[in-house]
Amino acid sequence: xxxxxxxxxxxxxxxxxxxxxxxxxxxxxxxxxxxxxxxxxxxxxxxxxxxxxxxxxxxxxxxxxxxxxxxxxxxxxxxxxxxxxxxxxxxxxxxxxxxxxxxxxxxxxxx
Amino acid sequence: xxxxxxxxxxxxxxxxxxxxxxxxxxxxxxxxxxxxxxxxxxxxxxxxxxxxxxxxxxxxxxxxxxxxxxxxxxxxxxxxxxxxxxxxxxxxxxxxxxxxxxxxxxxxxxxxxxxxxx
Numbered sequence: 001x002x003x004x005x006x007x008x009x010x011x012x013x014x015x016x017x018x019x020x021x022x023x024x025x026x027x028x029x030x031x032x033x034x035x036x037x038x039x040x041x042x043x044x045x046x047x048x049x050x051x052x053x054x055x056x057x058x059x060x061x062x063x064x065x066x067x068x069x070x071x072x073x074x075x076x077x078x079x080x081x082x083x084x085x086x087x088x089x090x091x092x093x094x095x096x097x098x099x100x101x102x103x104x105x106x107x108x109x110x111x
Numbered sequence: 112x113x114x115x116x117x118x119x120x121x122x123x124x125x126x127x128x129x130x131x132x133x134x135x136x137x138x139x140x141x142x143x144x145x146x147x148x149x150x151x152x153x154x155x156x157x158x159x160x161x162x163x164x165x166x167x168x169x170x171x172x173x174x175x176x177x178x179x180x181x182x183x184x185x186x187x188x189x190x191x192x193x194x195x196x197x198x199x200x201x202x203x204x205x206x207x208x209x210x211x212x213x214x215x216x217x218x219x220x221x222x223x224x225x226x227x228x229x
Contacts, residue, residue: 002155035215037156044206044222045148045156050215088156092214098170100146100158100214 003028004089004103011109016079020106022072022089028101032092034072036065037102039086048087049074081110113137113218115207120223127197127227133190133207133220141165141185144210147192149203150222159205160192175201197227 005023012018022034036049047056049065052072064075072089089103119131133145147159160181161170169181180193190207204222211217 002157033213033215035213037216039156044219045208045216046219047211047215047217050211050217051213054212056211056217086155090156090158090216097173098161099172100148100161100170102148102156102158105155 002104003093003101004091006087006089006103006106008104009107009109011111012079013111014079014081017075017077018079018108019076020074020087020089020108022074022103024070024072024091024101025095026070027095028070028091028093029067029072030070031094034065034067035090036063036072036074037088037090038083039088041085045088076108079108079110083108084110113209115209115218115220117205117207117220117223120205120225122226122228123197124229125198125227128193128195129197129225131192131194131205131207131223131225133192135188135190135207135209138209140183140188145183145190146208146210146216147181147190148206148208148216148219149201149225150206151200151203154203157203161210162190194225197225199227201225202227 037045039045052067053065093101178196206222208216209218
């Protein structure tokens, strides 16, 4: 089971904004950087956000990230049909032994 | 262009073994840490294992510890995952992913499907 909790789904109309939360603890989000990934149907995940709020080259500024305490948030503005995908947060956990952890995943639906 | 190409997946019986490979190109493989991440059918992402650039530091998820072994050959630009004592719950698409800035996975392969079934 994932130690990072995300809402199963969010939805909005084209052009609107959605936010996805990722809740963890002091052993993971609280003391490590958070990344966000987009997985379009049938494809491999793609890095959207790293170091909590930085975008790799080529990722539009419609995507943004933030972190506060033991939670992180991904925001998508100007929602497009091409944004329909699963989104995952990820970080490192150092509670017992070091290990990577991903969120439970959130399905974004464009209405 | 960074490319990661996994191979070695297939159908294996419970208790069997399989070795996955990931061929890297387009970057200096020996300078990067690498990960294996899997995704069971219709499920979310699960981190499996990490290896440092030199291979000296390795971590595993508890679910595979003692059964899976990660390794790399920097001379061959290749990453491996030896999977033993396979179980039905190991059925998944296995991705290799390059460790990018700040512990992110910045490049992913297309994945290889492992099916454990009798």
